[in-house]
Amino acid sequence: MTIAPEKPAQNRLVDHFERGLDAPICLTWELTYACNLACAHCLSSSGRRDPRELTTSQCEAVIDELQRMQVFYVNVGGGEPTIRPDFWHLLDYAVDHQVGVKFSTNGVRLTPDRARRLAATDYVDVQISLDGATAEVNDRVRGAGSYATAVTALENLADAGFGDAKISVVCTRENIDQLDDFAALADRFGATLRLTRLRPSGRGADVWDDLHPLPHQQRRLYDWLCAHGDRVLTGDSFFHLSAFGEALPGLNLCGAGRVVCLIDPVGDVYACPFAIHDQFLAGNLLRDGGFQRVWKGSPLFTSLREPQSAGACSGCQHFDACRGGCMAAKFFTGLPLDGPDPECVQGFGEDALARPRSVPASSVDHSRSTPTRNQPVLLQLRTRPPATACAESPLAGFSPEESA
Amino acid sequence: MIDEPWTLSPSVALRPEPFGALAYHFGSRRLTFLKTPALVRVVRELADHADVRSALTAAGVPAGQHQAYAAALAGLAEADMIRPRVSAAPAKEER
Numbered sequence: 467m468t469i470a471p472e473k474p475a476q477n478r479l480v481d482h483f484e485r486g487l488d489a490p491i492c493l494t495w496e497l498t499y500a501c502n503l504a505c506a507h508c509l510s511s512s513g514r515r516d517p518r519e520l521t522t523s524q525c526e527a528v529i530d531e532l533q534r535m536q537v538f539y540v541n542v543g544g545g546e547p548t549i550r551p552d553f554w555h556l557l558d559y560a561v562d563h564q565v566g567v568k569f570s571t572n573g574v575r576l577t578p579d580r581a582r583r584l585a586a587t588d589y590v591d592v593q594i595s596l597d598g599a600t601a602e603v604n605d606r607v608r609g610a611g612s613y614a615t616a617v618t619a620l621e622n623l624a625d626a627g628f629g630d631a632k633i634s635v636v637c638t639r640e641n642i643d644q645l646d647d648f649a650a651l652a653d654r655f656g657a658t659l660r661l662t663r664l665r666p667s668g669r670g671a672d673v674w675d676d677l678h679p680l681p682h683q684q685r686r687l688y689d690w691l692c693a694h695g696d697r698v699l700t701g702d703s704f705f706h707l708s709a710f711g712e713a714l715p716g717l718n719l720c721g722a723g724r725v726v727c728l729i730d731p732v733g734d735v736y737a738c739p740f741a742i743h744d745q746f747l748a749g750n751l752l753r754d755g756g757f758q759r760v761w762k763g764s765p766l767f768t769s770l771r772e773p774q775s776a777g778a779c780s781g782c783q784h785f786d787a788c789r790g791g792c793m794a795a796k797f798f799t800g801l802p803l804d805g806p807d808p809e810c811v812q813g814f815g816e817d818a819l820a821r822p823r824s825v826p827a828s829s830v831d832h833s834r835s836t837p838t839r840n841q842p843v844l845l846q847l848r849t850r851p852p853a854t855a856c857a858e859s860p861l862a863g864f865s866p867e868e869s870a
Numbered sequence: 871m872i873d874e875p876w877t878l879s880p881s882v883a884l885r886p887e888p889f890g891a892l893a894y895h896f897g898s899r900r901l902t903f904l905k906t907p908a909l910v911r912v913v914r915e916l917a918d919h920a921d922v923r924s925a926l927t928a929a930g931v932p933a934g935q936h937q938a939y940a941a942a943l944a945g946l947a948e949a950d951m952i953r954p955r956v957s958a959a960p961a962k963e964e965r
């Protein structure tokens with residue numbers, strides 16, 4: 467470490483973060499692409515296990531390296547991480563090596579017995595995914611029965627005395643009216659509510675147009691976060707809302723490749739968990755000499771740590787508040803990275819979306835090729851007959867005067 | 871506080887960074903930023919000195935800045951990043 471000359475205490479930590487740290491603060495590690503569910507908005511397009519998935523000993527080596535780098539905790543996800551047969555072993559291994567674990571699960575393996583064992587383990591946080599405060603809203607996007615599974619897991623954790631589980635909610639057009647209900651649900655289980663942003667990543671790209679919160683809902687979310695923010699976790703994912711006015715608590719910047727990154731199940735390292743795409747692939751920790759070398763030396767991360775152009779946002783008075791929003795949200799909606807976020811609260815995103823753009827094809831997809839038993843189907847058949855008979859004429863609705 | 875013996879909390883680890891260090895509390899899982907290298911030196915020195923004042927001096931903090939640093943240390947104490955040292959003798963430093 468270099469000892470800098472004495473300087474008065476300065477608060478621009480953000481400047482340091484933008485230039486990147488020696489190790490990530492927020493590291494997500496997806497252990498498997500396999501999943502028992504097939505959520506409509508899955509950001510990692512999970513479903514099938516990748517045969518190249520890291521082995522148990524390879525995972526242990528990653529944990530050893532994280533310990534050396536003093537990455538104090540990892541956010542473990544998937545897929546459904548608990549369906550890896552060695553999941554509980556890796557959890558204990560990490561904790562024994564001073565790497566705390568916060569894992570996200572749909573709850574499928576959180577039996578009463580397992581909940582008791584988790585309650586007896588330090589440095590473990592459990593995050594149960596729930597995208598509706600009622601089964602109706604949740605199961606529509608996460609699949610039939612998934613609400614019951616999550617609630618059972620929360621009950622098991624509470625009964626076992628596991629303190630302060632997290633209920634992790636992706637905010638959508640369909641659940642934004644349930645924020646108070648989510649908070650009540652968290653209270654019921656002695657849990658903490660965590661709200662995050664719906665990204666158009668993975669299969670989320672297919673449903674984003676229909677599920678992302680409408681402008682007036684974004685305002686409601688912002689007001690709700692301002693009123694309840696001290697009791698709610700957000701993973702700093704709503705910094706684009708800061709352009710409404712007062713900044714929300716947390717880091718108001720895109721941390722991709724600077725303080726944030728993702729290790730995927732095959733050891734590929736991406737700039738952020740919402741950017742599983744070749745464009746944001748920094749390297750592979752097996753092929754490129756370990757995680758630290760990728761983190762410190764990859765050309766992609768080096769370029770992300772250089773000053774970024776504000777582009778079309780440079781004249782906007784709110785730029786300091788929102789920093790142009792989320793890189794992944796822009797990329798997967800086909801917007802330029804140096805312009806407004808698609809959900810820019812000043813409305814510049816809508817203008818950008820209205821202009822010609824091409825949405826990038828996904829480059830990593832582990833979705834199942836055949837539907838599962840409880841796979842959600844967002845496209846619903848009409849239950850009422852049409853009000854009028856079909857217009858069979860090929861010129862139906864065409865009026866030459868109007869189109870002239 | 872400035873005349874009392876203090877030490878880094880046993881559940882806290884420091885990670886050096888260009889701006890100073892990250893302090894992570896394994897118990898509360900709180901992450902705190904030590905925003906200057908001098909503050910990091912002070913926190914590391916605490917355990918080896920009879921009181922906070924001599925730790926500040928050893929870390930090279932000019933007397934005029936002692937009050938400002940004491941305020942920063944009070945903030946760290948509130949988050950249990952540092953805690954009062956019970957034994958009078960300098961304790962062994964850090965985990």
